[in-house]
Amino acid sequence: MTTMMGLINLEHEHDFLKELTYFRCGAATPFAGRYRLIDFTISNMAKSSISEIAIFTKSKYRSLIEHLGSGADWDLNKRHGGLFILPPHWEDPTDISKGDLRHFRNNWDYFDRSKSNYVLISGSQFISNMLYRDLFHHHLKSGADVTMLTTKYDRLLPEHDSCLKVEVDEAGVVEDITNDLKNPHVFSGVYVLRKALLLELIEDCIANHKTHFFLDGIKANLARLNVHSYNYQGYSAVVNSIDSYYRENLALLENKNYQQLFPTGDPVFTKISNQAPTQYKGTAKVAKSLIATGGVIEGDVEKSILFRGVHVSTDAVVKNSIIMPHCKIEAGAHLENVILDKDVTVTKDQVLKGAKEQPFVIAKRKTV
Amino acid sequence: MKKECVTMLLAGGAGKRLGLLTRNLAKPAVPFGGRYRIIDFALSNCLNSHMYTVGVLTQYSPLKLHQHIGVGKPWDLDRMEDGLTILSPYTETSGGNWYLGTADSITKNINFIEQYDPNYLIVLSGDHIYHMDYNELLNQHKEKQADVTISALEVPWKETSRFGILNTTDDLRIYEFEEKPTSAKNNLASMGIYIFNWDILKQYLEADSTNESSNHDFGQDILPAMILDHRKLYAYKFEGYWKDVGTIESYWEAHMDLLRENLHLSLNNRNWRTYSHDSNFAPQLIGENAVIHHSLINNGCIISGNIDHSVLFENVHIGDGSVIIKSILLPGARVGDNVLLERVIVQENVTIPNNTRIVAHPDEDPVVLSNDNIAYVSLGEED
Numbered sequence: 001m002t003t004m005m006g007l008i009n010l011e012h013e014h015d016f017l018k019e020l021t022y023f024r025c026g027a028a029t030p031f032a033g034r035y036r037l038i039d040f041t042i043s044n045m046a047k048s049s050i051s052e053i054a055i056f057t058k059s060k061y062r063s064l065i066e067h068l069g070s071g072a073d074w075d076l077n078k079r080h081g082g083l084f085i086l087p088p089h090w091e092d093p094t095d096i097s098k099g100d101l102r103h104f105r106n107n108w109d110y111f112d113r114s115k116s117n118y119v120l121i122s123g124s125q126f127i128s129n130m131l132y133r134d135l136f137h138h139h140l141k142s143g144a145d146v147t148m149l150t151t152k153y154d155r156l157l158p159e160h161d162s163c164l165k166v167e168v169d170e171a172g173v174v175e176d177i178t179n180d181l182k183n184p185h186v187f188s189g190v191y192v193l194r195k196a197l198l199l200e201l202i203e204d205c206i207a208n209h210k211t212h213f214f215l216d217g218i219k220a221n222l223a224r225l226n227v228h229s230y231n232y233q234g235y236s237a238v239v240n241s242i243d244s245y246y247r248e249n250l251a252l253l254e255n256k257n258y259q260q261l262f263p264t265g266d267p268v269f270t271k272i273s274n275q276a277p278t279q280y281k282g283t284a285k286v287a288k289s290l291i292a293t294g295g296v297i298e299g300d301v302e303k304s305i306l307f308r309g310v311h312v313s314t315d316a317v318v319k320n321s322i323i324m325p326h327c328k329i330e331a332g333a334h335l336e337n338v339i340l341d342k343d344v345t346v347t348k349d350q351v352l353k354g355a356k357e358q359p360f361v362i363a364k365r366k367t368v
Numbered sequence: 369m370k371k372e373c374v375t376m377l378l379a380g381g382a383g384k385r386l387g388l389l390t391r392n393l394a395k396p397a398v399p400f401g402g403r404y405r406i407i408d409f410a411l412s413n414c415l416n417s418h419m420y421t422v423g424v425l426t427q428y429s430p431l432k433l434h435q436h437i438g439v440g441k442p443w444d445l446d447r448m449e450d451g452l453t454i455l456s457p458y459t460e461t462s463g464g465n466w467y468l469g470t471a472d473s474i475t476k477n478i479n480f481i482e483q484y485d486p487n488y489l490i491v492l493s494g495d496h497i498y499h500m501d502y503n504e505l506l507n508q509h510k511e512k513q514a515d516v517t518i519s520a521l522e523v524p525w526k527e528t529s530r531f532g533i534l535n536t537t538d539d540l541r542i543y544e545f546e547e548k549p550t551s552a553k554n555n556l557a558s559m560g561i562y563i564f565n566w567d568i569l570k571q572y573l574e575a576d577s578t579n580e581s582s583n584h585d586f587g588q589d590i591l592p593a594m595i596l597d598h599r600k601l602y603a604y605k606f607e608g609y610w611k612d613v614g615t616i617e618s619y620w621e622a623h624m625d626l627l628r629e630n631l632h633l634s635l636n637n638r639n640w641r642t643y644s645h646d647s648n649f650a651p652q653l654i655g656e657n658a659v660i661h662h663s664l665i666n667n668g669c670i671i672s673g674n675i676d677h678s679v680l681f682e683n684v685h686i687g688d689g690s691v692i693i694k695s696i697l698l699p700g701a702r703v704g705d706n707v708l709l710e711r712v713i714v715q716e717n718v719t720i721p722n723n724t725r726i727v728a729h730p731d732e733d734p735v736v737l738s739n740d741n742i743a744y745v746s747l748g749e750e751d
Contacts, residue, residue, distance in 0.1 A: 253653070264683060274641060277635070281629075
């Protein structure tokens with residue numbers, strides 16, 4: 001059977017979320033009420049019969065490791081395959097590789113041991129609920145060397161500026177990879193290639209003192225490689241800034257967006273935490289909100305996202321806000337345009353307001 | 369390998385009085401409390417009480433029950449040494465038969481129990497809603513040097529005729545067991561939770577198995593025989609919430625209990641959690657015009673309309689202008705627009721069309737809706 005193995009490469013992802021990424025990497029940032037950003041990519045891989053997934057981490061990976069554990073919640077703790085979290089630690093004095101190439105070089109055993117002949121590589125910032133299997137079949141059928149997952153956005157947003165764009169011909173062959181701010185054909189960061197080609201390109205990059213596998217190994221070799229684009233037009237989002245994080249979370253309060261990202265029968269997997277159903281008390285007033293389990297709601301919640309185990313007391317108001325797990329909002333408090341990280345307590349009658357374009361972020365475990 | 373204590377969980381009953389809810393499902397597998405199945409409470413108690421050697425006795429319609437329990441993973445009962453074992457009726461060279469009664473199901477699994485050479489055997493029911501530390505029961509059993517300890521609950525005197533009543537002396541020694549007495553002498557009701565000294569129980573089980581007139585039942589045969597022999601039977605007084613969800617009315621009531629402010633059982637108790645499977649639905653989406661009071665709602669629900677005193681399991685959709693009062697909606701229920709439901713239990717994956725009105729009278733049992741009876745029930749209510 002022709003199979004692919006997975007790699008989530010976090011080396012070049014910046015910790016873009018200010019207070020939210022002081023102590024965790026971007027991939028481990030909570031998203032959409034019960035997930036972390038990386039869940040979407042891992043779930044897409046797991047659902048596409050990818051049974052071994054490696055993660056190249058750069059720094060602040062403690063919460064990522066805690067979240068993923070053995071991979072059991074994605075069915076990755078099996079005899080065949082598994083989840084390999086690979087932190088950046090290596091002591092080979094002869095090693096001359098740089099950037100993400102150091103990860104490839106020092107972790108080549110992971111690729112070498114696998115029976116899979118193809119590798120699907122991704123970051124964690126492209127949010128979608130899709131089957132990478134379709135991309136893989138397209139790749140096999142077209143005979144391309146590399147197939148890039150792209151999507152066309154009707155409206156380009158600031159978060160797309162830092163994404164690469166592709167120019168393709170009618171047959172889907174990628175003619176150019178650019179930073180063109182006006183090109184709507186955005187590269188998702190997901191691509192698939194043969195393992196043997198991956199090794200060849202890595203060795204070439206290392207020998208030439210390169211630092212970035214995709215830019216130096218693929219983009220720079222576009223002329224000699226047969227690179228295709230596979231266009232996906234399902235629901236997706238790019239989350240790489242506070243602005244896009246806040247906006248894409250709140251976008252899920254729209255029923256049509258929610259039902260596209262979370263269609264019934266097509267789950268996104270995440271760490272299981274055994275919370276009771278959400279309790280709505282007699283004084284609760286909730287409208288247009290996304291609410292996870294384990295919470296107790298006695299106050300007023302509007303256009304907000306409540307993660308697991310959040311308590312909103314009587315007469316408290318939460319509006320246009322994202323409240324992470326186990327926060328306590330005491331009686332009479334008023335929150336508007338606020339992001340609370342985990343375990344924050346907002347004391348009685350406290351008022352916190354951010355601007356609509358710039359939400360007020362409160363770091364983990366604070367009492368305000 | 370020796371274990372001090374082996375726990376046997378009786379989960380084979382048909383639960384006939386739950387009507388449609390148990391038509392294709394063992395009673396312990398009936399969904400409960402917005403995300404659980406009834407048996408989760410007993411299994412979570414086992415984990416929280418560190419009782420790790422558990423046999424689950426199944427018989428009636430066990431498919432869903434077996435799938436749910438699996439190897440016991442949600443309750444940490446998938447263990448290297450002991451853990452959870454599903455014990456179904458079996459045949460062997462000398463023949464075989466169904467479990468003929470509660471005691472018979474234990475007798476047929478003496479080999480399972482003897483592997484662990486236990487001092488004590490705990491017998492539990494898989495169909496009760498409660499949080500309980502079985503160690504407290506075990507400790508009292510040891511202190512009193514009892515042969516049997518039965519967990520019991522003080523019930524209102526007017527309800528004594530519905531229970532098995534334990535008549536005890538002041539130090540809780542049981543001298544008489546009365547099944548559903550018309551004029552009770554005590555209000556201490558048996559919860560169907562027993563702890564036995566295994567060597568003594570084994571003698572009684574072996575004697576009972578050859579007694580052709582026996583029903584092979586703990587309440588009817590084993591315990592009366594022990595009392596007759598002046599064995600040391602003690603009651604253990606349980607304080608807390610306990611409910612046998614044996615009928616549709618009590619199943620519905622137990623859900624309404626969960627919505628009470630001062631209930632002595634909290635699903636949010638971090639020190640005594642109730643564990644179950646998770647179906648990986650996204651958080652619930654509450655619509656712009658939704659009004660929700662006194663309710664429990666699980667993941668994957670999409671809610672418009674008005675929800676009051678109701679429990680919604682995962683993946684339930686409620687349409688615009690619908691009003692849901694004192695109702696229980698099991699996973700996958702789809703409620704259209706402008707529907708009125710009051711005192712209704714909607715079964716899994718039932719679709720309720722727009723403008724349906726179903727109201728169960730307070731004096732009647734709550735209505736249980738299935739895909740088969742929905743057309744008939746809603747028509748009947750329309751005039």
